[in-house]
């Protein structure tokens with residue numbers, strides 16, 4: 001069974017609208033596994049034949065921890081790897097976000113309870129070519145089955161999963177081609193890389209590095225580079241220098257709802273190109289590849305810096321002073337192309353790491369010198385180490401620690417430079433309220449203006465262009481806690497912490513890939529002024545709305561019932 005709570009809360013407004021509409025007409029729902037309309041075994045077998053035996057029936061990876069498949073050794077091993085993205089991204093169904101996995105089949109619940117499919121997809125097509133995708137779309141249309149586009153399963157908002165769904169799984173589209181001098185339809189004559197939809201960050205970085213190049217990708221290198229990451233914007237340690245991931249795209253290849261494999265660039269299907277470049281994954285079509293700018297590699301200096309307090313009232317004040325000082329300095333860093341991930345909670349602040357692509361050690365040290373002097377002046381304990389690396393990849397591999405998954409609930413907001421500089425008191429008060437009540441904040445410092453990005457014409461949320469801090473608030477999650485705690489924590493994020501951030505930056509927005517799934521007014525917050533235009537493009541390429549993903553463009557026309565069934569909302 002799907003967990004009733006999150007869907008019920010997510011869709012309260014939509015559900016109300018639907019209720020009033022439902023009195024006159026029956027809601028139009030996708031066929032659910034318990035419905036008589038669900039495809040027969042023979043139907044599924046026929047699909048399997050069409051896709052050359054590449055149809056997978058979901059067996060959740062957690063099934064080894066539950067009767068009747070319980071296997072003590074395998075279960076223990078899974079408990080050990082459950083927080084490693086690789087445990088999930090190699091699976092055709094597993095997802096990382098606890099609110100969506102919802103303990104329906106996880107390694108930490110009572111082994112005598114059954115393993116349930118819950119929000120996991122029922123079937124997945126292990127895609128090798130566009131025809132597999134077209135077959136999946138055709139089947140979903142013919143049988144009125146919910147369709148999901150799945151790549152790695154990293155999505156925090158549950159966009160790559162769905163109860164009773166068929167997934168097209170793009171993970172094995174791993175082709176990478178290097179293009180030394182791009183000559184396609186774009187204002188770009190430099191090098192480029194064509195990346196299959198299943199290529200992950202680490203594969204793209206290694207390939208680029210072997211040609212003396214770098215490409216913009218995430219700090220977590222298991223994220224799929226051409227999937228939800230780039231389509232939703234994509235932040236990167238290189239982005240204060242080159243722009244967001246979506247700003248790098250020269251061309252997409254995509255299978256649209258009519259089953260056609262299309263090219264989308266500035267000349268061909270330019271509306272689709274515009275939408276896919278920042279307008280969010282999982283809703284306009286299934287991308288099979290993207291071609292992105294490759295940048296000549298540069299010397300990269302990078303730092304780790306941590307300062308702490310011992311909990312005494314005096315030190316706590318000093319620690320917040322240092323945090324405020326750091327925030328005031330960030331425009332100096334980001335204007336030089338630097339970027340940082342700032343991880344902080346009561347008692348500890350870490351630049352984990354600070355990244356200066358194109359900056360020598362001396363240049364970076366000069367930028368951080370005032371902060372270091374401030375820490376000395378405040379007599380706060382700190383550690384600091386700036387290192388210069390010959391390439392982006394060598395810096396990346398040394399500096400980015402393993403990122404665990406399934407360890408928290410998330411929310412957040414983009415905080416513009418103007419707010420940081422002109423409403424310092426408001427910012428400090430909001431942050432302090434959040435930190436003092438138990439959040440671990442992951443914050444990204446970056447300023448990817450249009451100028452930095454080379455004036456691309458795309459659907460990136462405009463608030464990114466003014467951004468200084470992408471604040472991501474998290475509440476740590478304990479595997480053995482009941483799901484009710486996860487939902488309660490998510491509610492705190494929506495109603496208290498995100499509300500405090502909304503108040504200081506009401507006209508900004510939220511990064512759709514690192515957001516609260518229950519963000520009110522997600523249309524405005526995730527897509528800004530682009531929403532209406534994106535919806536028109538969605539309707540043009542997917543008139544039957546075969547693609548649905550929670551909080552994606554057009555998703556407000558649907559609701560997920562408590563049972564997990566997907567229905568039109570009115």
Ligand SMILES: Cc1cc2nc3c(=O)[nH]c(=O)nc-3n(C[C@H](O)[C@H](O)[C@H](O)COP(=O)(O)OP(=O)(O)OC[C@H]3O[C@@H](n4cnc5c(N)ncnc54)[C@H](O)[C@@H]3O)c2cc1C
Pocket residue numbers: 085096148149150151152153154155156159160170197217218219220222223224225226227228229230231232233234235236281282283285286287288403404405513514549
């Ligand atoms: C540990 C961790 C670290 C992260 N680090 C970063 C980071 O550094 N920077 C950053 O910006 N974000 C980061 N994210 C967020 C990340 O961008 C999102 O989770 C993103 O949705 C992942 O995309 P994916 O394709 O890998 O994942 P999935 O969960 O498989 O898919 C996400 C969405 O994209 C859609 N999609 C996937 N493939 C395709 C396709 N081929 N065609 C059309 N739609 C598709 C899916 O339908 C879904 O809507 C991180 C997330 C995690 C869990």
Ligand SMILES: *[C@@H]1O[C@H](CO)[C@@H](O)[C@H](O)[C@H]1NC(C)=O
Pocket residue numbers: 048052053054055056057
């Ligand atoms: C699809 O066919 C292959 C090859 O015959 C088989 O191994 C696989 O189990 C089938 N998938 C399903 C869902 O039946």
Ligand SMILES: *[C@@H]1O[C@H](CO)[C@@H](O)[C@H](O)[C@H]1NC(C)=O
Pocket residue numbers: 056092126127128172
């Ligand atoms: C999916 O297909 C790839 C080849 O494209 C293969 O290597 C892999 O084992 C398949 N995965 C599953 C789970 O069948």
Ligand SMILES: *[C@@H]1O[C@H](CO)[C@@H](O)[C@H](O)[C@H]1NC(C)=O
Pocket residue numbers: 128129130173175288
């Ligand atoms: C990937 O590359 C191989 C070898 O060049 C090619 O045969 C195949 O068609 C490519 N696959 C896709 C999906 O482009």
Ligand SMILES: *[C@@H]1O[C@H](CO)[C@@H](O)[C@H](O)[C@H]1NC(C)=O
Pocket residue numbers: 187454455456457
């Ligand atoms: C491409 O370059 C031309 C000429 O320099 C310029 O007029 C145009 O605005 C550019 N377009 C984009 C999308 O960058």
Ligand SMILES: *[C@@H]1O[C@H](CO)[C@@H](O)[C@H](O)[C@H]1NC(C)=O
Pocket residue numbers: 385386387398
């Ligand atoms: C500083 O960091 C670099 C890179 O991680 C490491 O090689 C070096 O040993 C560190 N120096 C100190 C003094 O910790």
Ligand SMILES: *[C@@H]1O[C@H](CO)[C@@H](O)[C@H](O)[C@H]1NC(C)=O
Pocket residue numbers: 478479480481
């Ligand atoms: C999680 O909760 C259990 C039981 O309440 C407790 O024993 C354990 O220490 C907690 N783990 C963490 C990491 O907080």
